[in-house]
Amino acid sequence: MKKRNRFLALILTAALSMSMAACGSSGADSETSGDAGVETEAEGGAAEETEAPAEQEEAADPFAAAQENMASVTSLDASLNMEMDMTMSADGQEQNLESVTTMEMSCIYDPLQIKMDMTVDAGEAGSATTSIYMENTDDGYMAYMNDGSGWQSQQISAAEIDEYDFSTDMSLYLNGNYNFQAEGKDEVDGAAAYKYTGAITGDEMKELMLSSGALNSVSQFGVDTSQIDGMLDGLGDLKIDLWIDEATLYPVKYEIDMTEPMNTLMGNMVEALGEQAQGVSMSIPKMVMSMTCSNYNGVTEIVVPEEAKAN
Numbered sequence: 688m689k690k691r692n693r694f695l696a697l698i699l700t701a702a703l704s705m706s707m708a709a710c711g712s713s714g715a716d717s718e719t720s721g722d723a724g725v726e727t728e729a730e731g732g733a734a735e736e737t738e739a740p741a742e743q744e745e746a747a748d749p750f751a752a753a754q755e756n757m758a759s760v761t762s763l764d765a766s767l768n769m770e771m772d773m774t775m776s777a778d779g780q781e782q783n784l785e786s787v788t789t790m791e792m793s794c795i796y797d798p799l800q801i802k803m804d805m806t807v808d809a810g811e812a813g814s815a816t817t818s819i820y821m822e823n824t825d826d827g828y829m830a831y832m833n834d835g836s837g838w839q840s841q842q843i844s845a846a847e848i849d850e851y852d853f854s855t856d857m858s859l860y861l862n863g864n865y866n867f868q869a870e871g872k873d874e875v876d877g878a879a880a881y882k883y884t885g886a887i888t889g890d891e892m893k894e895l896m897l898s899s900g901a902l903n904s905v906s907q908f909g910v911d912t913s914q915i916d917g918m919l920d921g922l923g924d925l926k927i928d929l930w931i932d933e934a935t936l937y938p939v940k941y942e943i944d945m946t947e948p949m950n951t952l953m954g955n956m957v958e959a960l961g962e963q964a965q966g967v968s969m970s971i972p973k974m975v976m977s978m979t980c981s982n983y984n985g986v987t988e989i990v991v992p993e994e995a996k997a998n
Contacts, residue, residue, distance in 0.1 A: 768977050828844065829842055888924050
């Protein structure tokens with residue numbers, strides 16, 4: 688039982704690490720390109736950047752228009768959803784766990800204010816909801832959190848704020864070098880949208896997770912630096928689907944399927960741990976993360992509860 692619980696904790700740590708690297712850290716070191724892998728054809732047939740206003744780009748290049756529109760976002764609402772199913776056997780016992788993590792967020796950028804409610808639903812294992820506010824004060828960035836047991840507050844860094852800034856995620860995908868290709872028309876929440884598909888390669892994913900330190904916390908399980916490096920070999924590509932609203936030319940959704948890379952990471956972990964993982968097997972039948980954005984520039988006020996500031 689102790690070994691099973693230990694590896695469940697390890698799986699959850701790895702899952703969180705991969706989702707953070709794929710989301711908040713993606714493309715952080717990539718150069719912003721005018722076409723982000725999607726080419727615009729000039730009259731002579733050669734691809735070139737265009738300086739035309741976003742509203743004039745709709746017919747030729749919705750992707751470029753979305754890049755331009757994201758540069759002037761002042762506020763938005765966003766919803767994050769991550770579904771993960773996993774199966775693990777240890778000490779002669781098998782455990783299946785299906786979990787859904789959701790996050791509803793509103794954000795204003797000047798001055799910075801964020802409100803979010805995060806819920807982790809693990810079925811029979813229980814669920815938990817945490818309310819979080821963040822703001823820029825005279826004393827720096829402050830976070831206020833309530834997991835149902837009362838409010839707690841603490842000063843945080845700008846980097847920590849970025850982990851929860853969903854518009855930054857969208858901008859990183861739009862401007863990163865992920866070779867997005869147009870896939871035609873689709874619908875998001877009943878509205879017409881342009882769909883694009885790209886990928887984070889396995890090597891890029893490894894670099895992101897190592898540079899961000901996303902897996903440093905697994906050292907508590909007796910894993911050293913060289914083992915962590917080996918765990919991240921051969922992860923394969925992370926496919927990214929991205930949708931741009933046809934009417935507004937704002938990005939409205941992205942989805943990342945992390946199932947295969949996560950399964951590879953789990954197998955690498957078991958192998959790296961050697962005797963510590965003897966008798967342990969694990970698989971991830973499903974791990975998919977998606978985010979939708981709406982109400983661009985429409986959020987006008989976020990008020991931190993007075994009882995949150997009092998703690």
